[in-house]
Amino acid sequence: MPTYNLKINGSSQSIEAAEDTPLLWALRDQLDMVGTKFGCGIGQCGACTVHVDGNATRSCQLQISQLDGKEITTIEGLSEDGSHPVQEAWKAIDVPQCGYCQAGQIMTASAFLEKNPNPSREEIRNAMTGNICRCASYNRIENAVAKAAEKKMA
Amino acid sequence: MSSTIQTKFSRRSFLRTSSLASGGMLIGFNFFTACKDTVKMPVDISKLDYNDFNAFIKISKEGMVTLFSPNPEIGQGVKTSMPMIIAEELDVAWENVNVVQGILDTQNYVRQVAGGSQSIRFGWDALRQTGAFARQMLVNAAAAKWGVDASECTAKQGVITNAKGETLGYGDVVDEAAALEAERAAKRKALIESLAEGEQPPAETIELKDPKDYTLIGTDVGNVDIDKIITGKPLFGLDYKAEGMVYASVLRPPAFGQVLESYDDTEAKAMPGVIDVIKIGEKAKAMLEKEQIDWTAKLAPSEKVVVIAENSWAAIKAKKTIKALWSDGSPLESTKAHDKILMDLLDGKDFTNLRKDGDVKKAFKQADKVVERTYESPFLPHNCMEPMNFYANVTDSKIHLVGPVQTPASAASTVANLLGRDEKDIRLEMTRMGGGFGRRLYGDFVYEAAEISDKIRRPVKMFSTREDDMTTGVYRPAIKYRIAASIKDGEITGYHLKEAAVGGNMYGLIPNFFPAGALDNYQVDVAKYDSNITTGAWRAPYTNFLSYAEQSFLDELAEDMGKDPVQMRLDMLEKVKGTTDDRIQYSAERLQDVLKLAVEKSGYRTPKDGVFQGVCAYYCHNTHVAEVADVVMKNNRPVIQKITVAVDCGIVINPLGAKNQIEGGAIDGVGHSMYGDFGFENGMPTANNYDKYRLIRMNETPIVETHFVKNTLSPTGLGEPTLPPAGAAVAIAMKKATGNRMYKQPFATNMASKPILG
Numbered sequence: 001m002p003t004y005n006l007k008i009n010g011s012s013q014s015i016e017a018a019e020d021t022p023l024l025w026a027l028r029d030q031l032d033m034v035g036t037k038f039g040c041g042i043g044q045c046g047a048c049t050v051h052v053d054g055n056a057t058r059s060c061q062l063q064i065s066q067l068d069g070k071e072i073t074t075i076e077g078l079s080e081d082g083s084h085p086v087q088e089a090w091k092a093i094d095v096p097q098c099g100y101c102q103a104g105q106i107m108t109a110s111a112f113l114e115k116n117p118n119p120s121r122e123e124i125r126n127a128m129t130g131n132i133c134r135c136a137s138y139n140r141i142e143n144a145v146a147k148a149a150e151k152k153m154a
Numbered sequence: 155m156s157s158t159i160q161t162k163f164s165r166r167s168f169l170r171t172s173s174l175a176s177g178g179m180l181i182g183f184n185f186f187t188a189c190k191d192t193v194k195m196p197v198d199i200s201k202l203d204y205n206d207f208n209a210f211i212k213i214s215k216e217g218m219v220t221l222f223s224p225n226p227e228i229g230q231g232v233k234t235s236m237p238m239i240i241a242e243e244l245d246v247a248w249e250n251v252n253v254v255q256g257i258l259d260t261q262n263y264v265r266q267v268a269g270g271s272q273s274i275r276f277g278w279d280a281l282r283q284t285g286a287f288a289r290q291m292l293v294n295a296a297a298a299k300w301g302v303d304a305s306e307c308t309a310k311q312g313v314i315t316n317a318k319g320e321t322l323g324y325g326d327v328v329d330e331a332a333a334l335e336a337e338r339a340a341k342r343k344a345l346i347e348s349l350a351e352g353e354q355p356p357a358e359t360i361e362l363k364d365p366k367d368y369t370l371i372g373t374d375v376g377n378v379d380i381d382k383i384i385t386g387k388p389l390f391g392l393d394y395k396a397e398g399m400v401y402a403s404v405l406r407p408p409a410f411g412q413v414l415e416s417y418d419d420t421e422a423k424a425m426p427g428v429i430d431v432i433k434i435g436e437k438a439k440a441m442l443e444k445e446q447i448d449w450t451a452k453l454a455p456s457e458k459v460v461v462i463a464e465n466s467w468a469a470i471k472a473k474k475t476i477k478a479l480w481s482d483g484s485p486l487e488s489t490k491a492h493d494k495i496l497m498d499l500l501d502g503k504d505f506t507n508l509r510k511d512g513d514v515k516k517a518f519k520q521a522d523k524v525v526e527r528t529y530e531s532p533f534l535p536h537n538c539m540e541p542m543n544f545y546a547n548v549t550d551s552k553i554h555l556v557g558p559v560q561t562p563a564s565a566a567s568t569v570a571n572l573l574g575r576d577e578k579d580i581r582l583e584m585t586r587m588g589g590g591f592g593r594r595l596y597g598d599f600v601y602e603a604a605e606i607s608d609k610i611r612r613p614v615k616m617f618s619t620r621e622d623d624m625t626t627g628v629y630r631p632a633i634k635y636r637i638a639a640s641i642k643d644g645e646i647t648g649y650h651l652k653e654a655a656v657g658g659n660m661y662g663l664i665p666n667f668f669p670a671g672a673l674d675n676y677q678v679d680v681a682k683y684d685s686n687i688t689t690g691a692w693r694a695p696y697t698n699f700l701s702y703a704e705q706s707f708l709d710e711l712a713e714d715m716g717k718d719p720v721q722m723r724l725d726m727l728e729k730v731k732g733t734t735d736d737r738i739q740y741s742a743e744r745l746q747d748v749l750k751l752a753v754e755k756s757g758y759r760t761p762k763d764g765v766f767q768g769v770c771a772y773y774c775h776n777t778h779v780a781e782v783a784d785v786v787m788k789n790n791r792p793v794i795q796k797i798t799v800a801v802d803c804g805i806v807i808n809p810l811g812a813k814n815q816i817e818g819g820a821i822d823g824v825g826h827s828m829y830g831d832f833g834f835e836n837g838m839p840t841a842n843n844y845d846k847y848r849l850i851r852m853n854e855t856p857i858v859e860t861h862f863v864k865n866t867l868s869p870t871g872l873g874e875p876t877l878p879p880a881g882a883a884v885a886i887a888m889k890k891a892t893g894n895r896m897y898k899q900p901f902a903t904n905m906a907s908k909p910i911l912g
Contacts, residue, residue, distance in 0.1 A: 017465075018426060018427070021467050022467065029466050029467070035385070037588070038541070039539050042844070044843065044845050045539070045620075081385075087385065090384045091381070091384060094377055096377055096383050097229035098539065098589045099383035099390075100540045101588075103383075125852050128852040129853040130851075134537055135539075135589060137814060140817070
């Protein structure tokens with residue numbers, strides 16, 4: 001099986017896997033980074049969202065053979081200690097119910113706020129619409145994104 | 155005033171401790187009551203450094219407290235709220251508390267089930283007592299050390315103080331307290347064993363706090379797993395790994411009714427990463443035939459093909475290459491046929507009566523008018539975000555099971571039966587669950603994992619893909635309700651509810667929910683169609699749809715009679731007050747109060763221009779809820795802007811967590827009544843992933859505003875009760891906004907012909 005070198009959370013990782021292996025499964029099964037979640041496998045739910053060169057991307061739709069030279073950030077690498085403004089806002093608002101989708105929500109929110117640091121409520125709602133929360137913690141997700149934006153602006 | 159609780163146990167009760175069905179909240183609840191030989195003494199004197207104070211509490215010498223949360227955590231918040239109850243009575247500072255998920259332990263815990271919104275309600279007395287008993291032992295130990303009477307000492311926030319003002323921390327006396335506790339338990343055990351059959355031991359009493367003295371209960375406490383969740387640490391079943399673990403993906407029949415004939419795994423076996431392809435299901439099939447297994451999946455009559463691989467992706471890919479032949483074991487069913495069957499049932503006479511008050515027939519005959527409406531709902535999959543999965547490691551000596559299951563005790567006992575093993579050999583650990591909604595009450599995925607590991611004799615993680623999960627589910631049954639009411643002189647004089655359901659009918663308590671008791675002539679009849687499609691509990695079973703049907707119907711009746719829908723309900727409830735009918739489940743006063751609160755807080759009496767409001771009140775799962783939906787028209791489309799929720803769940807343990815449940819339940823109720831659509835064609839589900847199955851998303855989500863009725867009544871659960879009223883409130887508001895009554899869910903699909911919904 002071929003070997004791929006991926007740059008994940010700032011460090012180089014070597015993975016021996018089939019070329020069509022989705023980044024999601026390489027992270028979870030081979031690199032023991034299970035923060036990135038499997039939800040649907042077809043890019044519809046957002047639970048597997050990571051950053052690729054700063055863009056929120058569905059890791060279930062990315063084959064490891066396509067990621068040469070790309071900077072990948074996962075929930076484990078968003079901050080060293082959970083201190084990213086989005087993570088802190090998530091904690092302050094106490095967003096999660098079951099918690100399963102939240103890493104993906106946080107990754108979508110953090111990439112969004114990098115591009116739009118001062119969003120309107122409408123923009124937040126639209127930006128987060130690709131991520132499903134089956135527990136429907138949507139009100140709190142919206143509030144947490146708004147809070148993180150305030151914090152970033154401050 | 156503090157309350158004293160007497161804990162009573164009969165010898166007979168003790169003998170029943172292993173039975174979860176006994177349901178008693180005190181029986182066998184913990185170390186204090188345990189008298190079986192098999193019960194490990196909770197205090198190992200040689201390891202007193204970090205004490206197993208009892209099955210719930212450990213206290214270190216430094217005064218740090220570990221609390222074990224007994225019930226499965228599915229996102230309903232009990233891993234935070236149940237330990238809060240212990241901590242309140244134990245009287246420790248929450249920042250010194252570490253919460254750990256307890257494992258399955260039928261000796262020490264009772265009702266380790268996440269379901270029916272019952273964890274808090276059942277746990278309330280017992281959790282308070284366990285904390286209070288532990289606190290008392292710590293006080294007793296300190297008093298003994300000082301040589302004073304325990305009544306002269308007080309305990310607060312982990313510190314015991316005597317009359318002279320001297321202090322000792324819980325950690326300073328934990329060894330002595332644990333020894334006292336062990337001694338007390340041994341005495342108690344001896345006493346109980348000396349009793350004759352049926353003889354009652356003297357009650358033990360323990361003083362509990364007055365709710366007004368609570369310092370933790372009623373305050374906002376964040377989710378105990380928050381740091382792990384936001385940093386992506388392993389928490390869920392799918393995250394669990396063990397040395398040497400392999401991955402298993404199961405190929406199940408694509409249609410309900412089909413069974414495996416044969417399969418060709420040549421290609422799969424040759425694929426890189428694939429370890430083996432095996433067949434399972436023989437054991438389950440044999441047990442099902444003997445009716446020994448609560449095998450939820452009707453897929454069980456079929457054997458299944460399992461790919462065992464080194465990683466998930468290899469398993470997923472290889473499964474797609476297996477060429478399986480399936481034959482029809484039973485007729486393949488479709489939604490179209492179900493629609494006709496259910497209508498025929500409603501038109502027919504073959505019903506089981508669940509409640510009959512007065513004479514509905516006579517009331518209908520004497521009426522000025524009879525209104526009859528039929529309400530229809532589709533099947534619904536649960537769609538937990540974390541697909542079904544379980545870890546199993548079956549060896550000759552032990553069975554180790556780890557994963558997300560709402561009913562660990564029954565899962566373990568079924569695995570023991572299935573594999574012909576002793577239940578004592580099983581260790582079952584519960585992980586945090588990526589949602590439950592009822593799906594994880596059914597342990598089919600646990601049995602599969604166990605059977606696979608039993609065959610390959612390796613640690614294995616069985617996992618479903620989203621497609622597996624959605625197409626081999628245990629669905630909310632498709633149901634139709636027909637409700638008829640007679641009106642005479644401007645009053646409702648009779649009410650007749652008929653249910654026709656695929657799979658199973660409403661449980662026996664439901665006919666005693668509102669409006670039962672409010673009408674002299676009231677009747678509930680049910681009929682069902684036995685299907686080969688598996689159906690079961692889905693968040694707020696039956697009421698998730700019935701509430702919408704009944705509350706919409708009441709609104710229509712009010713409109714018909716020219717009555718105010720709020721006043722009509724208040725008047726109906728007035729009649730229930732003081733009822734002597736002990737079958738009635740709800741409190742008329744409490745339902746009136748939540749209705750009034752929702753009306754007040756939503757501004758229902760003074761609606762803003764362009765805002766259309768729908769109001770309803772409903773009781774289920776021991777909690778009283780009223781909701782008001784605000785709908786506005788935007789670009790000629792109705793938009794659900796806000797849901798105001800008024801809740802009476804008694805004492806609110808953790809308002810922060812409680813509101814989360816309330817918000818989620820209401821939005822879930824809106825989402826599924828608007829969009830949830832699922833059916834079958836030739837036994838095959840019509841959707842298998844989120845591209846074909848629509849769940850509510852952020853841009854469609856209303857703002858939820860929560861208001862509690864404040865009282866000091868015993869707490870009830872919140873995982874389900876706010877879901878059922880939401881669909882009703884929306885349907886009623888939509889009627890006002892669009893002029894159309896909605897008789898069929900999902901609303902979005904069934905209004906699609908009218909150009910007002912996207």
